[in-house]
Amino acid sequence: MANNSDTRRKKVQLGDQKLKRGEGGETHQIAEDGVPTLTTKQGAPISDDQNSLRIGPRGPTAMEDFHFREKIFHFDHERIPERVVHARGFGAHGYFENYASLANVTRADLFQRPGEKTPAFVRFSTVAGNKGSADLARDVRGFAVKLYTKEGNWDIVGNNIPVFFIQDAIKFPDLIHAAKEEPDRGFPQAQTAHDNFWDFISLTPESIHMAMWIMSDRAIPRSFRFMEGFGVHTFRLVNARGKSTFVKFHWKPKLGMQSVVWNEAVKINGADPDFHRRDLWAAIQSGNFPEWELGFQLFDETFADNFAFDVLDATKLIPEEEVPIRKVGRLVLDRCVDNFFAETEQVAFCTQNIVPGVDFSNDPLLQGRNFSYLDTQLKRLGGPNFTHLPINAPKCPFATLQQDGHMTLVNPTNRANYEPNSWGGEFGGPRESPERGFQSYPSQETGPKLRIRSDTFADHYSQARQFYISQTKVEQEHITAAFTFELSKVEVPAIRSRVISHLLNVDRALAEAVAKALRLKTMPKPAEPARPPRTDLEAVQSLSILLNAHDSFEGRKLGVLTSDGVDVGVLKALRQALDKEGAILEVIAPEIGGVEASDGSWLEANQTISGGPSVLYDAIAVLVSDEAVPQLIKDPAARDFVVDAYAHSKFVAYTSSALPLLKAVLGNRELDQGFIEIKTAKEVADFLRSCCKLRFWERTSEEPRRIGG
Numbered sequence: 001m002a003n004n005s006d007t008r009r010k011k012v013q014l015g016d017q018k019l020k021r022g023e024g025g026e027t028h029q030i031a032e033d034g035v036p037t038l039t040t041k042q043g044a045p046i047s048d049d050q051n052s053l054r055i056g057p058r059g060p061t062a063m064e065d066f067h068f069r070e071k072i073f074h075f076d077h078e079r080i081p082e083r084v085v086h087a088r089g090f091g092a093h094g095y096f097e098n099y100a101s102l103a104n105v106t107r108a109d110l111f112q113r114p115g116e117k118t119p120a121f122v123r124f125s126t127v128a129g130n131k132g133s134a135d136l137a138r139d140v141r142g143f144a145v146k147l148y149t150k151e152g153n154w155d156i157v158g159n160n161i162p163v164f165f166i167q168d169a170i171k172f173p174d175l176i177h178a179a180k181e182e183p184d185r186g187f188p189q190a191q192t193a194h195d196n197f198w199d200f201i202s203l204t205p206e207s208i209h210m211a212m213w214i215m216s217d218r219a220i221p222r223s224f225r226f227m228e229g230f231g232v233h234t235f236r237l238v239n240a241r242g243k244s245t246f247v248k249f250h251w252k253p254k255l256g257m258q259s260v261v262w263n264e265a266v267k268i269n270g271a272d273p274d275f276h277r278r279d280l281w282a283a284i285q286s287g288n289f290p291e292w293e294l295g296f297q298l299f300d301e302t303f304a305d306n307f308a309f310d311v312l313d314a315t316k317l318i319p320e321e322e323v324p325i326r327k328v329g330r331l332v333l334d335r336c337v338d339n340f341f342a343e344t345e346q347v348a349f350c351t352q353n354i355v356p357g358v359d360f361s362n363d364p365l366l367q368g369r370n371f372s373y374l375d376t377q378l379k380r381l382g383g384p385n386f387t388h389l390p391i392n393a394p395k396c397p398f399a400t401l402q403q404d405g406h407m408t409l410v411n412p413t414n415r416a417n418y419e420p421n422s423w424g425g426e427f428g429g430p431r432e433s434p435e436r437g438f439q440s441y442p443s444q445e446t447g448p449k450l451r452i453r454s455d456t457f458a459d460h461y462s463q464a465r466q467f468y469i470s471q472t473k474v475e476q477e478h479i480t481a482a483f484t485f486e487l488s489k490v491e492v493p494a495i496r497s498r499v500i501s502h503l504l505n506v507d508r509a510l511a512e513a514v515a516k517a518l519r520l521k522t523m524p525k526p527a528e529p530a531r532p533p534r535t536d537l538e539a540v541q542s543l544s545i546l547l548n549a550h551d552s553f554e555g556r557k558l559g560v561l562t563s564d565g566v567d568v569g570v571l572k573a574l575r576q577a578l579d580k581e582g583a584i585l586e587v588i589a590p591e592i593g594g595v596e597a598s599d600g601s602w603l604e605a606n607q608t609i610s611g612g613p614s615v616l617y618d619a620i621a622v623l624v625s626d627e628a629v630p631q632l633i634k635d636p637a638a639r640d641f642v643v644d645a646y647a648h649s650k651f652v653a654y655t656s657s658a659l660p661l662l663k664a665v666l667g668n669r670e671l672d673q674g675f676i677e678i679k680t681a682k683e684v685a686d687f688l689r690s691c692c693k694l695r696f697w698e699r700t701s702e703e704p705r706r707i708g709g
Helices: 066-076 169-179 195-202 205-214 262-271 275-285 301-306 341-345 364-381 462-469 473-488 493-503 508-518 568-581 629-634 636-647 656-666 681-691
Strands: 053-055 089-098 117-126 141-149 152-159 235-238 244-253 291-299 326-336 358-360 449-451 557-562 584-589 619-623 652-654 675-677
Touching: 066 169, 066 364, 089 141, 089 275, 089 341, 117 326, 152 244, 169 195, 169 364, 195 205, 195 493, 205 462, 205 493, 244 301, 262 275, 262 473, 262 636, 275 326, 358 364, 473 493, 473 508, 493 508, 557 568, 557 636, 568 584, 568 619, 568 681, 619 636, 619 656, 629 636, 629 656, 636 652, 636 656, 652 656, 656 675, 675 681
Parallel strands: 557 584, 557 619, 619 652, 652 675
Antiparallel strands: 053 449, 089 117, 089 326, 117 141, 141 152, 235 244, 235 358, 244 291, 291 326
16 A cells, blocks of 8 residues: 555654644643644544545545545635635636537537637636735646536636646645745745745655646746646546546647746746736737637546556646647637626636536545535635626526525525425426436446555656656756755755655756755755656656747737937837737836937837836847936946846847947846847847747757757
């Protein structure tokens, strides 16, 4: 029974810290080693806090699991009215358009007719921070989609990362408690760079794969518009004949993926903590509607049985190279909310909200989420009638026999409020429909009721290694730097050492680089794996951001530093080229009132130099006059504008008059090929073609390419 409870009842010594007994007069059940026995709130001793009760190693979670029920119930009700997790979010309305009939794999109504448009609401979010935290925290991003179908609401409640930290929902309260601010001091906020988080990770080997993802650039996206979304779990699709097909859901951004570097993220949070919110709002308001394609990874029982990992394990993924993604439709966000609180804040997503033709798998994390979400909505929204709120109400006809309750808006108007009843017609109320109604897939489940983890969940390092070797050198350097930064904030050396011991099972060079950067005095031994990690999994391109670059500047933003006397011809050429590309130009000036151009015309400014630092832009241009340069050289904000763009590997366009400013700010550095002088429309076009690569990585690292190739 490998990996069942490998951290259970271990007494962990962290430096000179020791576990203490209660000092408030409370009594504990004390084991022989002096450690209190974990109990329920009713005082019943707990035998296993690592696994929920299920029917067989890979079977469904049992409803009678009172310990899990109490634990998740209490966790769901810890905070009011803010969400316990995903508190900071931003949403928008739109629609999903189906490409072709999928009747062969699902009876779900929205997939039956080509061109069918289904109303949608999408909420993006960070996980760990509160409502007032900043947008560019290193964190998982929630990607929750509510589809208002003709047969009820379907919620695809996912993230921008395809795997998760834990395999069993019973561990979710522990994960979030560890990731959130430490309870004795109330900080750090919206950060995982602290002892509690990495202590939990280092004692939970199943989390190592996810740790690789959150230390990668996936955890600091440039925009909601430039990130992928995933359903995370394995679901089922069921067609009209009752045939089941396993599926994993993917959202692919039309504009491709893009992230920022860490130093950039830190500065963006200072310059504009609402950066992601503002970006999505501005894109929709300007008519540049964000768009994603929905993709299915479809596979059958035979593939599931023969795949190297268990498809019910949420810490694993199926590489696109093994099961290609079938694009089935597109999601377009074309309308901002009218009121943030009424819509974005009150929207309630539940993984249990599915429609006929979609069904669950026995993934224990998914089973627990299905169990948990209603509790959360009850606490946050005040009662069982949160579905009456317009943002949560179905847009199709609906009829129930549920009545009353706090803040009810709709009650049955029939004589009968029960079923079955002998009243016919309009007085009898709604009836079930065996033909149209939802029917669960009749999978056979056998096995003893046990708190157990399937042996097929025991490999914690192989896919973590595959993810790492699939990154380019640039991305690997960022992962190394992220681990170094996070662990440098951990005060207890033993925790740092334990994390390194896990990294040794992922990639020795990575572990040694992080250990050297932390100046570990002694290299630990590799952590004892529950199952020996595989080294035969090959690198796959789909896991890298840079190897899937979109090669377009569409949807991006150019910041143009200007002054009085700016060359109006060059500026016009830039604006025309960007308009054609579908990108945005913002004018940055010493004062918000604007500047007088070389032809005497007046240019309104979008930002001042101090209010529009280069971190807010994907590339910059410096179009200043000879007369303005001496003052700009003395201006700290102007100097930072250039220095940060250089440090963050951005492309820089400039006119000859700006050259003294660049040289004064950058010192003895040679202007590399990421700096492009522009005089004519042709040179402007050359600059824009370079910007399509988004970064000039050669400036700070080797050019992005697959490791070893």
